[in-house]
Amino acid sequence: xxxxEIIHSLIKDIPVLIVSGxxxxxxxxxxxxxxxxxxxKNKKFLVIDMEKVEFLSSSGLRVLMASLNRLKQxxxxxxxxxxxxxxxxxxxxxxxxxxxxxxxxxxxAINSLKI
Amino acid sequence: xxRKPTNLxxxxxxxxxxxTTLILGFQHIFILSIAFIFPVVIINEIGASPEDAQNLICMxxxxxxxxTALQALNKGPIGSGYLCPLxxxxxxxxxxxxxxxxxxxxxxxxxxxLAGIFEGLFSQVVGxxxxxxxxxxxxxxxxxxxxxxIPIAVPKFFGVDSAHPGIQALPFLVALITLAVTAGxxxxxxxxxxxxxxxxxxxxxYAISFAAGILTMDxxxxxxxxxxxxxxxxxxxxxxFSTAMLVPFLVAALSSALKTMGDLTTCQKINDADWKxxxxxSISRGMLACGAGNIASGLLGALGQSVSSSNIGLSIATxxxxxxxxxxxxxxxxxxxxxxKLAAIFVIxxxxxxxxxxxxxxxxxxxxxxxxxxxxxxxxxxxxxVGLSIxxxxxxxxxxxxxxxxxxxxxPLLSSSLALATICAVxxxxxxxxxxxxxxxxEIYPATDTSExxxxxxxxxxxxWGARREVIFNAISAMNELLDAAPFLGLSEKKxxxxxxxxxxxxxxxxxxxxxxxxxxxxxxxIDFMHDEQASALALAAFTMSRYVDKMSFSTKEGxxxxxxxxxx
Numbered sequence: 001x002x003x004x005e006i007i008h009s010l011i012k013d014i015p016v017l018i019v020s021g022x023x024x025x026x027x028x029x030x031x032x033x034x035x036x037x038x039x040x041k042n043k044k045f046l047v048i049d050m051e052k053v054e055f056l057s058s059s060g061l062r063v064l065m066a067s068l069n070r071l072k073q074x075x076x077x078x079x080x081x082x083x084x085x086x087x088x089x090x091x092x093x094x095x096x097x098x099x100x101x102x103x104x105x106x107x108x109a110i111n112s113l114k115i
Numbered sequence: 116x117x118r119k120p121t122n123l124x125x126x127x128x129x130x131x132x133x134x135t136t137l138i139l140g141f142q143h144i145f146i147l148s149i150a151f152i153f154p155v156v157i158i159n160e161i162g163a164s165p166e167d168a169q170n171l172i173c174m175x176x177x178x179x180x181x182x183t184a185l186q187a188l189n190k191g192p193i194g195s196g197y198l199c200p201l202x203x204x205x206x207x208x209x210x211x212x213x214x215x216x217x218x219x220x221x222x223x224x225x226x227x228x229l230a231g232i233f234e235g236l237f238s239q240v241v242g243x244x245x246x247x248x249x250x251x252x253x254x255x256x257x258x259x260x261x262x263x264x265i266p267i268a269v270p271k272f273f274g275v276d277s278a279h280p281g282i283q284a285l286p287f288l289v290a291l292i293t294l295a296v297t298a299g300x301x302x303x304x305x306x307x308x309x310x311x312x313x314x315x316x317x318x319x320x321y322a323i324s325f326a327a328g329i330l331t332m333d334x335x336x337x338x339x340x341x342x343x344x345x346x347x348x349x350x351x352x353x354x355x356f357s358t359a360m361l362v363p364f365l366v367a368a369l370s371s372a373l374k375t376m377g378d379l380t381t382c383q384k385i386n387d388a389d390w391k392x393x394x395x396x397s398i399s400r401g402m403l404a405c406g407a408g409n410i411a412s413g414l415l416g417a418l419g420q421s422v423s424s425s426n427i428g429l430s431i432a433t434x435x436x437x438x439x440x441x442x443x444x445x446x447x448x449x450x451x452x453x454x455x456k457l458a459a460i461f462v463i464x465x466x467x468x469x470x471x472x473x474x475x476x477x478x479x480x481x482x483x484x485x486x487x488x489x490x491x492x493x494x495x496x497x498x499x500x501v502g503l504s505i506x507x508x509x510x511x512x513x514x515x516x517x518x519x520x521x522x523x524x525x526x527p528l529l530s531s532s533l534a535l536a537t538i539c540a541v542x543x544x545x546x547x548x549x550x551x552x553x554x555x556x557x558e559i560y561p562a563t564d565t566s567e568x569x570x571x572x573x574x575x576x577x578x579x580w581g582a583r584r585e586v587i588f589n590a591i592s593a594m595n596e597l598l599d600a601a602p603f604l605g606l607s608e609k610k611x612x613x614x615x616x617x618x619x620x621x622x623x624x625x626x627x628x629x630x631x632x633x634x635x636x637x638x639x640x641x642i643d644f645m646h647d648e649q650a651s652a653l654a655l656a657a658f659t660m661s662r663y664v665d666k667m668s669f670s671t672k673e674g675x676x677x678x679x680x681x682x683x684x
Contacts, residue, residue, distance in 0.1 A: 022566050022567070024565055024566035024599070025565070025566075025598060025599045025601075025602075055566060055570075055592075057592070057595045058656040058659040059599045062645050062651060062652055062655050065642050065645040068642070069642050069646065070646070086588060090659070094639055094655075094658065094659055094662055
């Protein structure tokens with residue numbers, strides 16, 4: 001079974017999801033549930049700390065893009081932080097990087113919001 | 116065309132300004148000159164005169180100057196094209212001692228020339244022997260080339276010699292300051308400061324040695340007393356040959372050739388940001404240059420030579436690998452043979468300065484070896500190849516005299532930690548390759564299997580094959596995309612048969628399933644459809660898969676679809 005964990009925290013009233021493990025077809029559904037939960041509570045901004053993400057398949061990428069699209073529709077954003085090189089590659093290989101705001105770490109992602 | 120790594124100030128094809136080239140050439144000669152100790156050792160052992168030693172050093176300058184410039188040539192049939200200076204190497208010391216005691220200097224020179232011919236012949240067949248030298252073998256050789264210098268460098272660093280078996284405080288302090296200055300400028304110095312870090316450290320070492328009395332007035336006077344110009348006496352001792360000396364010299368030549376391979380592998384790697392594997396053409400041309408250098412050594416009357424690992428360490432440290440520096444160093448060495456005053460500056464180098472400089476360069480050499488080894492995935496087979504070779508290689512220095520009782524014919528093979536480690540690595544590599552299949556099959560069941568299974572199977576097999584990590588990761592990712600796409604291809608309750616084939620240049624994956632081929636989008640599906648899994652998941656998986664592979668196609672056989680994915684290795 002693929003392993004993925006999500007730790008939820010709130011920093012400066014912004015939900016931060018610390019994700020670890022592999023995001024594949026199976027675990028992407030858990031990520032989708034977690035993100036949808038925050039979006040359904042009318043949150044505008046979400047930060048995902050991906051420092052411990054070991055793998056990201058297109059299923060995970062689709063969930064991230066769908067969530068980003070929903071947030072953008074309400075002038076919000078989905079910020080990604082601390083991408084490992086091989087996870088970053090997925091965004092750059094597919095061109096998905098042009099949709100996302102990517103930060104070197106969680107702190108910089110949160111500070112960029114200036115809310 | 117290679118891509119210059121960002122850490123290099125002057126890459127192999129760059130042309131630094133003339134003054135910079137000359138200064139960098141001199142910096143290399145400071146390292147090369149440490150090896151002038153070997154002719155002195157041979158002369159002392161066979162009981163020849165100090166004048167003979169002087170002649171030997173003079174010929175060493177001529178011979179290594181010629182071959183250093185020859186090695187840098189990148190056009191024509193000879194020369195690797197890299198900055199890879201040569202010196203009268205320790206590889207030939209044991210054989211030269213045997214020959215010197217049996218038949219004097221003439222026998223040393225005759226056999227050295229023969230060894231050069233052998234090395235030249237070996238260079239013509241080495242291109243077909245790539246499979247014997249995978250990265251874990253060449254990396255181990257490069258690592259041991261650095262390690263081999265440690266027993267020479269450490270006693271000099273601590274001021275230890277036959278007269279002083281314990282650590283000498285003053286020489287140690289001088290060596291420590293020299294190393295600290297050199298490393299300091301190398302780490303924190305910018306531009307020219309990093310480029311000349313060794314020269315700055317050595318200048319500080321000379322000054323402190325003089326102040327501390329380690330470099331005496333009498334030694335310094337040698338520079339003043341030496342003649343300004345002098346014609347070297349070429350081929351003074353002639354040449355003679357002996358069949359009894361054939362084995363030791365052939366072993367020395369083989370050891371030198373393997374060292375050349377290790378050092379030139381490092382040169383290839385440090386000059387190419389996208390280095391993947393050993394390139395045999397430049398190795399072969401470089402080995403031929405070494406052979407020609409040894410023939411020149413024999414004719415001129417110098418000891419056998421091999422490439423200098425410490426100088427490659429210096430190139431890495433300073434970020435200057437331009438072949439122009441090789442031409443400059445070779446030219447200066449030849450000039451030094453005619454201008455003894457210039458040569459005297461290097462001859463009086465204080466021992467602690469030698470120790471510190473060698474230790475500085477060895478650090479880079481060892482790291483280069485580790486990087487080459489780790490450029491591939493490592494499994495237990497490769498762990499044994501690397502680990503056992505290093506252990507038995509180190510046993511030569513760790514347990515002195517351990518191999519002394521062996522048959523004299525075998526002794527040259529076990530004459531140094533490098534020779535031992537190289538032989539172990541080559542033999543163990545051949546042994547552990549037995550039973551490795553280049554093809555592997557497995558099945559995926561989308562209903563129950565996850566990415567974890569693909570990771571486990573492919574990472575294990577990648578380690579067995581010694582494949583490049585990033586290529587295996589791309590294959591894993593592409594296979595996972597097929598798994599992601601499976602529910603939308605109607606494969607949820609079916610199986611996908613995977614067949615993976617590997618050689619040094621290609622990784623081919625064939626996925627066979629009961630279903631139809633799918634469309635590969637040429638652009639990323641719109642973000643607006645991502646919320647609809649049915650509408651976007653297959654297209655996104657197919658598009659992502661196409662980004663990982665170098666080539667992909669479909670075919671149909673016996674009613675089943677075959678997806679062919681090709682990855683360049």
